[in-house]
Amino acid sequence: MYTVVLDWLEERLRSGEISVGDKLPGERHLAEEFGISRASVREAIRILDAMGLVRSSTGSGPSAGAIVISEPSAALGWALRMHVATRALPVRDLVQTRLLLETQSAREAAAAPDSPERSAVLGRAAELVAAMEEPALPDKDFHAHDAQFHVLLASLAGNVVVETVMASLRQATIGYVQETVAGIEDWPAVRRTLQDQHRGILESFQQRRGEDAAAALHHHITWFFGHSDVAQDR
Structure with a gap:
C-alpha cells in the first residue's frame, strides 16, 4: 500500500506543487488521505529516504518530519x-x-x-x-x-x-x-x-x-x- 505515497509524491514533484525543501504532510494526514495505515506511510518515507528524496527527523516542532531533498x-x-x-x-x-x-x-x-x-x-x-x-x-x-x-x-x-x-x-x-x-x-x-x-x-x-x-x-x-x-x- 505504501506505493500510493510514492506515486503521489512523484505527481506533485512533476507538477511543481511540491519542490525540494518543502515539508511533506504528517503521517496521520497521509494515512487518512490515502486510507492506509501509518505503518505503510512510514515504510514509504523510509524508501524515499533510501532513494535520496527525503530526509526525516523525529520529534516535534518545525524541523520534525520529512523534508524533500535531492541526492541522487x-x-x-x-x-x-x-x-x-x-x-x-x-x-x-x-x-x-x-x-x-x-x-x-x-x-x-x-x-x-x-x-x-x-x-x-x-x-x-x-x-x-x-x-x-x-x-x-x-x-x-x-x-x-x-x-x-x-x-x-x-x-x-x-x-x-x-x-x-x-x-x-x-x-x-x-x-x-x-x-x-x-x-x-x-x-x-x-x-x-x-x-x-x-x-x-x-x-x-x-x-x-x-x-x-x-x-x-x-x-x-x-x-x-x-x-x-x-x-x-x-
Missing part, C-alpha cells in the same frame, strides 16, 4: 555498491563505464565556454592535486581526493546526469580501489605515478586539449586497474 548520487552509489557486492555488476564493467563517461566528458569540457564556475572547478582540482602530492597525506584521504578530482573534472562537461553517475560509480568502486592498493607491494611508487598522471590530466583540461585529456584519463584508469586482478576477476 548517494542513493545510486549505495545501490551500485550492493549490486557490485553480489557480483551482479562486475567491477570491470564499471571501470569500462567510467572510461566511456570520463573520456567523452573531457572532450566536451574542452569546448565549454569560460565561466567563473569553470575557473572554480579547475582551481579546486589543482588544490586536490597539490594535496595528493603531500607525502604525509594518509592513503584514505588520497583516495578521497582522487575520487573528487575525477568527479570535478567530469562536471566541466555540464551534464548533470553524467556528473551524478560518475559520483555514484566512484562510491561503488572505492572499496575495491582500497582492496587493490592493499595488494600492491610497490604502492609508494604507484602513488607517485598516479600523482604524475593527475598533473598531466589537469594540465590538459586547463589548456583545453580535449583529446589529450581523454587519452590521459584512459591511460590513467587502465594503468591503475592493470596493477591488480580486481577489475579482471570481478
Whole structure:
C-alpha cells in the first residue's frame, strides 16, 4: 500500500506543487488521505529516504518530519555498491563505464565556454592535486581526493546526469580501489605515478586539449586497474 505515497509524491514533484525543501504532510494526514495505515506511510518515507528524496527527523516542532531533498548520487552509489557486492555488476564493467563517461566528458569540457564556475572547478582540482602530492597525506584521504578530482573534472562537461553517475560509480568502486592498493607491494611508487598522471590530466583540461585529456584519463584508469586482478576477476 505504501506505493500510493510514492506515486503521489512523484505527481506533485512533476507538477511543481511540491519542490525540494518543502515539508511533506504528517503521517496521520497521509494515512487518512490515502486510507492506509501509518505503518505503510512510514515504510514509504523510509524508501524515499533510501532513494535520496527525503530526509526525516523525529520529534516535534518545525524541523520534525520529512523534508524533500535531492541526492541522487548517494542513493545510486549505495545501490551500485550492493549490486557490485553480489557480483551482479562486475567491477570491470564499471571501470569500462567510467572510461566511456570520463573520456567523452573531457572532450566536451574542452569546448565549454569560460565561466567563473569553470575557473572554480579547475582551481579546486589543482588544490586536490597539490594535496595528493603531500607525502604525509594518509592513503584514505588520497583516495578521497582522487575520487573528487575525477568527479570535478567530469562536471566541466555540464551534464548533470553524467556528473551524478560518475559520483555514484566512484562510491561503488572505492572499496575495491582500497582492496587493490592493499595488494600492491610497490604502492609508494604507484602513488607517485598516479600523482604524475593527475598533473598531466589537469594540465590538459586547463589548456583545453580535449583529446589529450581523454587519452590521459584512459591511460590513467587502465594503468591503475592493470596493477591488480580486481577489475579482471570481478
